[in-house]
Amino acid sequence: MASKNLNSNLHNAKNAKNDEFYTQLSDIEKELKHYKGQFKDKVVLCNCDDPRVSNFFHFFSYNFEKFKLKKLIAICYKNQDMDLFSKNNSEKAIYLEYYGDKNGNNVPDPLEIGIKCLKGDGDFRSEECIELLKQADIVVTNPPFSLFREYVAQLVEYNKKFLIIGNNNSISYKEIFKLIKENKVWLGYNCVRWFNTNNGLAEGARSFWFTNLDTTKRHEDLILYKRYNTTDYPNYDNYDAIEVSKTANIPVDYSGVMGVPITFLDKYNPEQFEIIQLDHWGILGNLDNVVNGKTLYRRIYIRNKRIGAS
Numbered sequence: 603m604a605s606k607n608l609n610s611n612l613h614n615a616k617n618a619k620n621d622e623f624y625t626q627l628s629d630i631e632k633e634l635k636h637y638k639g640q641f642k643d644k645v646v647l648c649n650c651d652d653p654r655v656s657n658f659f660h661f662f663s664y665n666f667e668k669f670k671l672k673k674l675i676a677i678c679y680k681n682q683d684m685d686l687f688s689k690n691n692s693e694k695a696i697y698l699e700y701y702g703d704k705n706g707n708n709v710p711d712p713l714e715i716g717i718k719c720l721k722g723d724g725d726f727r728s729e730e731c732i733e734l735l736k737q738a739d740i741v742v743t744n745p746p747f748s749l750f751r752e753y754v755a756q757l758v759e760y761n762k763k764f765l766i767i768g769n770n771n772s773i774s775y776k777e778i779f780k781l782i783k784e785n786k787v788w789l790g791y792n793c794v795r796w797f798n799t800n801n802g803l804a805e806g807a808r809s810f811w812f813t814n815l816d817t818t819k820r821h822e823d824l825i826l827y828k829r830y831n832t833t834d835y836p837n838y839d840n841y842d843a844i845e846v847s848k849t850a851n852i853p854v855d856y857s858g859v860m861g862v863p864i865t866f867l868d869k870y871n872p873e874q875f876e877i878i879q880l881d882h883w884g885i886l887g888n889l890d891n892v893v894n895g896k897t898l899y900r901r902i903y904i905r906n907k908r909i910g911a912s
């Protein structure tokens with residue numbers, strides 16, 4: 603029991619540490635350039651973003667005109683020291699509103715940024731933050747990893763468009779995978795690996811952009827060139843599907859169910875493939891799939907829609 607508690611404490615500590623990984627400006631630029639047209643006249647909310655350190659706030663305030671935004675809101679959780687915009691140290695959380703450059707110098711000056719105090723600590727789940735969420739058209743941020751499920755659930759509940767960073771593991775959260783399977787969430791263009799921390803740049807867990815903004819890549823077919831054969835594509839011992847160890851090796855001519863690595867989602871076009879299930883929960887009753895007695899890493903079961911069901 604003691605070791606279980608220790609493990610869970612270590613796990614929580616690791617998650618909390620990941621919560622303080624800050625996104626590099628270059629990663630934001632690399633991803634956001636694909637969505638520019640979808641931001642016109644939109645209110646953007648960055649609700650886990652201390653403007654002193656958040657490159658999301660930096661990116662949108664400096665690209666406000668280029669992206670033709672209507673308004674930018676940033677919420678700073680538990681703000682302790684707003685010395686960037688104010689000489690007064692504040693114990694309160696704040697939020698910022700920016701309506702674009704007014705004095706023609708193309709720079710978001712402190713005087714152009716409205717700073718308002720929040721009553722609470724700026725938790726994204728608080729009533730006052732939900733009121734700000736309601737104003738937003740698109741939410742863009744890297745939310746705390748430890749609260750990822752709740753964070754996404756809230757965006758879905760309030761029917762918001764979003765582009766957010768989440769780590770590799772979140773794909774296999776039951777709630778998140780369900781949204782991916784139902785084509786309510788998909789992956790963006792890039793992976794994110796390196797983050798700013800208090801100790802400089804650090805390698806975090808492999809992370810993805812999760813979004814419900816349209817991407818061109820999700821309409822592009824994955825080019826398939828391999829042919830099915832029983833040697834290269836063995837059946838699972840415990841499920842009626844074949845094992846495809848690499849996404850690039852998906853056979854062009856197989857109409858039945860195939861197990862593919864999770865990285866398949868990066869190439870997923872819902873017009874080409876149907877996602878059936880994630881292996882480790884649901885149909886296999888929490889078992890990983892097995893080939894010739896060997897347990898494999900997590901797989902997603904898919905079917906090629908272009909060649910119909912077997």
Ligand SMILES: C[S@@+](CC[C@H](N)C(=O)[O-])C[C@H]1O[C@@H](n2cnc3c(N)ncnc32)[C@H](O)[C@@H]1O
Nearest residue numbers: 621623624625650656679725726743744745746
């Ligand atoms: C992974 S960091 C990313 C920060 C920033 N969005 C970025 O990408 O650079 C997550 C941020 O969420 C803040 N945070 C933690 N819990 C929160 C909550 N309940 N509500 C809002 N923000 C929270 C953390 O303080 C941290 O600054």
